[in-house]
Amino acid sequence: MADILALAVEKKMLRRILACLATFAFMSFLFPAVPSQAETNTRSGTDDCPLGYLCVWEHPNYQGRMYRFAGANASWAAWDINNKDSSWYNNGTEGMLACVWSGTNYQGSVKVIQHQTSSPSDSTHGDRGSSNSWAHFWC
Ligand SMILES: [Ca+2]
Numbered sequence: 001m002a003d004i005l006a007l008a009v010e011k012k013m014l015r016r017i018l019a020c021l022a023t024f025a026f027m028s029f030l031f032p033a034v035p036s037q038a039e040t041n042t043r044s045g046t047d048d049c050p051l052g053y054l055c056v057w058e059h060p061n062y063q064g065r066m067y068r069f070a071g072a073n074a075s076w077a078a079w080d081i082n083n084k085d086s087s088w089y090n091n092g093t094e095g096m097l098a099c100v101w102s103g104t105n106y107q108g109s110v111k112v113i114q115h116q117t118s119s120p121s122d123s124t125h126g127d128r129g130s131s132n133s134w135a136h137f138w139c
Pocket of ligand 1: 101102103104130
């Protein structure tokens with residue numbers, strides 16, 4: 001009897017675990033390119049930007065909080081970096097341009113950052129970024 005009960009409990013647990021995994025898989029499918037919001041960084045500089053990411057800092061010269069974006073993001077509204085981007089580094093995939101748009105949904109003016117190129121400040125595009133994408137030839 002105890003064995004049957006234990007088995008029933010195990011099955012219930014297994015079902016819960018599977019449900020959890022299914023939810024996680026579904027969420028991963030829904031949000032495949034969740035921009036990794038970087039933690040506050042006490043260090044600064046482009047060396048902190050991991051390979052494969054567009055890194056964006058809240059202050060010029062790669063100072064302050066750094067955000068990193070792996071995929072395309074139609075809106076930065078959920079993050080503090082929205083309209084507060086002040087320096088950039090494209091450490092993304094070889095040959096890919098990083099495009100930072102002033103509007104959501106890849107609209108408005110665009111700042112183009114060449115692969116493995118950094119931009120310490122930009123009075124034209126700074127504090128305007130609201131979405132980002134990647135491109136082979138042009139943004
Ligand atoms: Ca904007």
